[in-house]
Amino acid sequence: MFSQIPNIPKFPGNKGPEAFEGEVIHSMDYSKMEPKTAANFVKGKHVAVVGFQKSGMDIAMECSTVNGIERPCTVVVRTLHWNLPDFSPWGFHLGYLYMNRFPELMVHKPGEGLLLSLLATTLSPLRWAFSKFVESYIKRKNRLAQHGMVPEHSFLNDLSSCSLSVLPDGFYDRVEERSIKLIKKVEIVGFCKEGILLKGQAEPIKSDLVILATGFRGIDKLKHIFESPKYQEFIAGIDDSAAVPLYRECIHPGIPQLATIGFSESTTNLYTSEIRCRWLAQLLDGKFKLPSVKMMEKDIAEWDKYKKRYSFNKYYRGSCIAALHVWHNDQLCKDMGWNPKRKKGFWAEWFEPYGPMDYTG
Template structure:
């Protein structure tokens, strides 16, 4: 049981939680203040280190995913970098700017407390003028626990930057009818967060020659299906079945009919086409006037995707427009050999809105059953719970809209 034996200490004005991409970037730009970065694991990299598979790659081109003051080193391949290459790039960045000296590894922040002056602070809204971010007195108290000890050390800071992200740590698990959950299944059930902890040999042994089911159809699920198919090549290999509840548009690459994708969505002028949160009256009117162009661009991209990918052949054409998936960040890059494996029968698709377990596999709401040995849940992470568990009230409530949406930019 954790104990609070030590009085609070203040060794820096600024505390940073997390040493992923955001955490080390913040540490670099605030290095003049000698910040402390608390990292719960033994390495930097965040989700690239702890939530990636063997085949996970960057979905953006390197020029669109690099630090402005530290370009990517020369690479032999022009392909999207693997997660291992990204980790190496982040390591070089941290070494170049001498950032490791700020990081306390294997230290997990278990609680954040507001210890500043509550008088005059309106907790019901986000103030337009935040005043001096370094008031000269403690405002936040972090309770930090080392992986090697049960003792909790408290730290005081004037300013805290939360760089934990929304993904990882807390899996988003499906719900099942009574007595129809994983406990009745005779095979193995893993969420992607547990699959990521396995090495190459263990993942191959898990799915090779096994009837594997992958639940989901986003980037994690697609990568998992590819790994399962690669492990089951040959006549003895078993197909991998993807259970798909909601369809999303996928891209083979970032060039549509010869036009670079960024021309549609990643230029300054393109921003006038798409509505943004809390936009003014003039922007709203402009978006309304340009809505035919916005729909035309979406149709243009959809026509290319339906020509390039066998979406209709496999019943994977979404009913909603492409722009809807783009606006909600639901776009995934399809690996080059994904549909090749489907053509060979190594990846099979099953549409289902509801499903549950039986002792031999998966049962669907149409009363059909599917045999399975392994079920992999690529159902995502509960980012809302992760952030709200860490942040104290009333600050955690400020992150969430009344509709329940938690916007990253807040």
């Protein structure tokens, strides 16, 4: 697993957590607590949660349940996201909009030929319409405009970066009743005695407890497979703006004896990892061979170009195939000698969602 090294923001020497009189923990430490212990831990405290993805929102909801409007939980939001209220925008399940072959025709894919490239360009207005369709539902359902929480990037950008979360029920109700307070589009520059310092603001966020829901350093976990600094740099890649170089999201071209499962993400990581494990098992069994290092590096570069093109962050170094998971699975199937078309009939093949059951047998 690549979620065991917490991402702790770095601050100047005199403005780190040690300058704060309260307590600073990571969401990983909070999640290890029993529910009753966690409730007692935050009870009666002014809690500030840094981060606005799944763990941050869940913790804020729990704190607001315990402390109510007497001690509202402050959530520091740097980047806004299209957090889903449910999986059926305007009554259409998300799987029919993004988890089948047809929507993948609308994006430029790694290794595509001229025809598919022209088709993706031609269908780009439809790609825009699909994204706006989902965004309009999220904006309406979550009342984003009312709360000033409309992201500047598209829903597809969030999906392509695996940056989507499911919003806890009643989250914005808590915001409206003022048991949760949102501090939006701000940058933390450090800590002081009273709490958190924000860029451009004289007054700190006064807190008793700060919970950093800032994610994990998956790349560091990958690097620390090796003790040698040379190999740590080698496996993570020299270019800090490029994705981690893994062929089929599993194999480093320069270290083909090492396979990595679980670093690359999708909307359903268990399913994604399972099919890669089957691919790896057949590789180890000698059912197929890896291409040359040059060919693997070329394939990795094409995937990196795709990830940069559709991610909301141009410095994105993660690995996410959520918006192109059928295309990725097609490549794995072809390597293993399987028929990549897993459904029966034209309509099902192109318009029905693909899932784990399509790859059984």
